[in-house]
Amino acid sequence: MATLIDLAETPVRELNQALHTPSTATWRILNPRGAHAVACGIREDLAVEVEGHVGYYCAGMNQHATVTVHGNAGTGVAENMMSGTVRVRGNASQSAGATAHGGLLVIDGDAAARCGISMKGVDIVVGGNVGHMSAFMGQAGRLVVCGDAGDALGDSLYEARIYVRGTVKSLGADCVEKEMRPEHHAELAELLKAAERDEDPADFRRYGSARELYHFDVDNTAAY
């Protein structure tokens, strides 16, 4: 039996406190109406369904829980997520999955600019397009884009891996296309399956860091 919380009556702070000491494993949240910080800081294996559009930082810092937003998400959905699954049925605004360390973020629609900025181990699967500077300074984890990517994809990338099915408007500094080897097809197939998507891994290209920005180059000695 799901616990029903109507944000038209209950403040977000009370909702989050209840989710931090949960009495049940399943939750249904009504009338988010663009509220910020809905379902943040959960530390247990809960299933949380949010019925509507949410504002900034939904499901931030998530651990273990599965949070599904039946609508759009504002800036920074699943920012700093550690584990669990966050799924946005609609579109996500900028900085989706920012700095997230683990878990799976699925966005069925489009993600705006800077999707996966500074990602540190999270897996992100976007059904539609991503905006400019996605995976900016990504350190670890995988970003899968089933649609197109905007300008400066993977700018200043460290070790995150990027798969794009559609077009890439431009690559950022130190981001290059790389060969799709069997292990990449295999991990991409797993990610698409986890995200409940049916795209063919053979249709994707892989992008990653050329590793020239963050390694010292002796030719640059004079610059120091």
Next chain:
Amino acid sequence: MCGIVGLHLREPALEPRLGELLTAMLGQVVERGPDSAGVAVYGDPRLSPPGRAAVSLLGVTPADAEAALPGTTAVAADVTTVVHADLSVAALLAAVADALPRATVIGSGTDMAVLKGTGNPVELAESFGLANVTGWQGVGHTRMATESAVTPEGAHPFSVGPGQCLVHNGSFANHATIRRELRAQGVEFDSENDSEVGARFVAHQLSEGADPEKALRLLCERFDGFYTLLVSTSDSFAIVRDAIACKPALVAETDAWVAMASEYRALDVLPGIENARIFEPEPEEVYVWRR
């Protein structure tokens, strides 16, 4: 931060509710800019009666304005006084400059009034009587000041050409350079505010014959910094964001209205939002809706 809301009505049956809807939208972006606020409303018969010129002023009471300008009617809205008269806009502005040299003109036109003040935006909306305003278009702004002082003059919108209005979330980096260039071309400024430079630049381009789309394209070429701008005229409603697009913007559109806000929660108050087409404006792309 700063919060922006704007509503451009397509369905005339909603015009009696313009102020009520704009008040509800403004109330959702208070945390984004709690120090001051302002609105521009197009088509309210009390503030800008048809066939008359209306000039919005700071620094003068309605009684003093009517005494100094015989034949005019003055309407109070918090610290703003809106004066209207059976004159051309240019003639009323000239009369104001002559009789009330210490008043600051914050808006002028035949169908627009600008209301500004400092303090909590919800209390200001109440003080403006915003909920009772009617018309076809309105824009509002809640300000978190970064580049100049918290004063009614520093609140947005900046309206420096007839019926024109600009609200800005962000900060321009090269405003001093552009202000100097515009001053050299004879453009006068009221403040050291960066957003005023944007408004003067757009007004200057419009006066040179550019349409809103071209004026905003030129602004993108010339201005450095962060901006989401909502620019309105008596017959248009336009949006542009800088190339980085870190300042938020969301547009919702139905057959009855077009609305823009910094956050979704300000759009959620609108009738029919559940069936609206909702999207984020792309960076450096100019969006214009016409009446």
